[in-house]
Amino acid sequence: MATSVTLSIDIGGSKIKACTLNKNGKILHEYTKIPTPNPANPTNLLAAIKELVKEFRYDRISAGFPGYVRDGIVHTAPNLGTEFWKGVNLAEELMVTLGKPTRVINDADMLGLGCVSGKGFEMMITLGTGFGTAFYLDGKVLPHLEVAHHPIHKDQDYDAFIGEATYNEIGKKKWNKRMQRVLSIMKTVFNYDKLYIGGGLSRKLDFQLDENIILVANIDGIDGGVKLWEQ
Template identity: 65%
Template sequence: MASITLAIDIGGSKVKGCTLNAQGSIVQEYTKMPTPVPATPENLVHTIKELVKEFRYDQVSAGFPGYVRNNIVYTAPNLGSQYWNKIDLAALLTKTLGKPARVVNDADMLGLGCIAGKGFEMMITLGTGFGTSFFLEGKLLPHLEIGQHPCFNNKAYDQYVGQRAYDDLGKKEWNKRLHAVLKILQTTFNYDHLFIGGGLAKKITLELKENMTIVSNIDGIDGGVKLWKQ
């Protein structure tokens, strides 16, 4: 029998979950709850348990907004890094939910569902912060927290084009900033294709180049299934 995957999207303001069949199609629709405050590992796992208590699944994939390597969370800039220092979130989810779990950065999981699997591809997410992921011939590469790197005026990408910047500047000025950021990314990474997602992606008014594509969470929904094939 084909496995059903529980896909969890952990965000700065909301935690969302749905289940997917082996082909990446939705079995049980998205449901969501507010991200707990404070977002400690214990509080977050409790929220996820409540969120998915009516779901049926065989394995768990979680996208987390921070630096994740080998299922272990090292930082969580928008949730509170003081709570997330070498926390094995996959182990906590497995213990709590009783199913095998894998955890990656949230941009990594979205990218897995969006990329074409050809050449060097990059994913960025525009939301509370600025997320990135990289892929070579469809293979997920080690995660880099580009969002924490300074870009202009001693501001990191998170600060320069994240949600707070959008709220402060408005759509027109925020798009000017994003235009400058996209030029830097093209020069720095020389990707074959750039995918742009996250809640702020729908605020983009720029004319994008042919090798840039705006995607939605639905476009990358099967990233949770593909994570188990990496």
């Protein structure tokens, strides 16, 4: 549908945000946000989204979810509660709740779709409640890897090592030292052509980045919800 209006939903550990976009990725209805419900189980989350978008007009839905998602089905949700979400077909649940065709992928995957150049092997990381990662080859999103849950230091995974709770605990200086180590690992392991860094904590980075590392804001990847339907 060439003239489709896309409802883009960003489900986060602390907030749920939504906007609508035209076929070119231009915002039609500005971002609106509400706190993520607690507990963030499917019933509560779907009710919150329904209330959030009740004034929106759209033809199809794209949603980014903070966990491992395959074919619209959630397998892990570390910051919302995997015990609530494992095996939930969120794409189908949203389609039933909102009445429109729906696609759901990992939130970092969707943000990156709107940011990448589409040339070569590119990587997206998000720094926020946890550590999000996504990979692309010539603009196509690749199978999702939960790098966040790979051990990096003793019994800590990336979420625990550099997530928001740790930033608040150890402070900006020590956190930036950890981030330098993390970026060194990403560069060595993945050999990306370009790395994009988003998420709220990306604004706390205070050291010189390589030329092929690009800081992005959510607005830079706003059309990821449209591009998801072109995959």
